[in-house]
Amino acid sequence: MRTALVPPRLEHGDRVRFVSPASPPTRDGVKRGEELLTGWGLRVEIGEHAFDQVGYLAGADEDRLADLNEAIRDPGVRAIFATTGGKGAYRIAGDLDFAAARRDPKPLVGFSDITHLHLALWRRCRLVGLTGPFVNWYDEYTGPASAESLRRALMTTDPITVHQDPAEPTAAVTVEGSASGFLMGGNLSEVRGEVGVELPSLDGAILFIEDVKGTGLGQVDRELTQLMKSGSFDGLRGVAVGQFPGFEETVRGGWTIIDVLRDRLTRLGVPVLGGLPIGHAHNPHLPTLPLGTNATVDTAAGTLTVAAGVR
Known part of the structure; x- marks a missing residue:
């Protein structure tokens, strides 16, 4: 690379x-x-x-x-x-x-x-x-x-560390482990929208995702499934999951947004750190993250640490 x-x-x-x-x-x-x-x-x-x-x-x-x-x-x-x-x-x-x-x-x-x-x-x-x-x-x-x-x-050139918030619903999708790679991603809907267009290889990446409610649980299911079936997740080393606001009261067939995320992400066989307070929810503490520098997810510590995005 x-x-x-x-x-x-x-x-x-x-x-x-x-x-x-x-x-x-x-x-x-x-x-x-x-x-x-x-x-x-x-x-x-x-x-x-x-x-x-x-x-x-x-x-x-x-x-x-x-x-x-x-x-x-x-x-x-x-x-x-x-x-x-x-x-x-x-x-x-x-x-x-x-x-x-x-x-x-x-x-x-x-x-x-x-x-x-x-x-x-x-x-x-x-x-x-x-x-x-x-x-x-x-x-x-x-x-x-x-x-x-x-x-x-x-x-500044200080590394950036974001701590898992156990109160964030997506904390429940965590899959234990640690992994390092370059951080890439953003809004899940937009990431999926670039499949076959401008989506880069995620081989060696830590994927960061967040989203906001659109058409429902099926929206997130379709997004993650397309990314999986297209081969976009090949070589992925880990996942960092932010906020998914708007889904708090959504239940379909007994499933919530957490069930959908857990069902899809656990199949990747990589560490998943959920509960990051980053995304579209009202958040006076919204952090800024570099995309493209080296990052580490550590579920034991509950942290995503990212190297500076400037030099």
């Missing part, structure tokens, strides 16, 4: 760019995100089309792509932040300027629909990204602990 491209850490005075590759943000939320990062000594710029709207998308495909590629190509921009997720990043993921990303690696921050971009950047040029909060920022959703985790992930 090619060596990962680890971008430089951010420093005081660096320029960063907010773009909207998926759905539109709110001006108030982006203003708060700008205030937050400016407080870290960064110089925030807003993409030209960041507040456009076409239906549920943040503007036309070509405009969202143009903003993102402009940020990738600009040597003065040292990090790129997605304002929000939603829908639409899958439309443009294969058209990023991967040559520019290889020449000048810089972190892309976001999660949910931004998973498509992280997967494509890793598959095409092994660029390390950061799955973390959006800069369409609301303090009640992502509080001071989330902000500090994001700052440290961008501006």
Whole structure:
């Protein structure tokens, strides 16, 4: 496997760019995100089309792509932040300027629909990204602990450790053991959506997954089954499971979301660490995780430890 491209850490005075590759943000939320990062000594710029709207998308495909590629190509921009997720990043993921990303690696921050971009950047040029909060920022959703985790992930080279929360329902899917490999993944629906498109090889990986309720338990069953049958899990070394909010009251034929996850994941024959407080649930402590650096899941310690996503 090619060596990962680890971008430089951010420093005081660096320029960063907010773009909207998926759905539109709110001006108030982006203003708060700008205030937050400016407080870290960064110089925030807003993409030209960041507040456009076409239906549920943040503007036309070509405009969202143009903003993102402009940020990738600009040597003065040292990090790129997605304002929000939603829908639409899958439309443009294969058209990023991967040559520019290889020449000048810089972190892309976001999660949910931004998973498509992280997967494509890793598959095409092994660029390390950061799955973390959006800069369409609301303090009640992502509080001071989330902000500090994001700052440290961008501006220090400290490893990141996330501890299992026994109160998280997915803690019950844990399969004992420890394993190491490069961390990859994100939102399960979006990972499945890139099968045969931009999904990279997961041979040697620790897969991180989280999801939010859509069509029901069958949704998660179909996602995991397709990934298994397509061979996408071949060579997988371990799984780290985050939050699956919205399924708390869902029971079908006596099964809950935990039964579905346990039924599918235990068949992989690898350690599974559940109960990580990462995902779409309201969480003022939402951590930021590098994608593409070496990670270790240790079920005895209840930890996922990930090497820094910047150097």
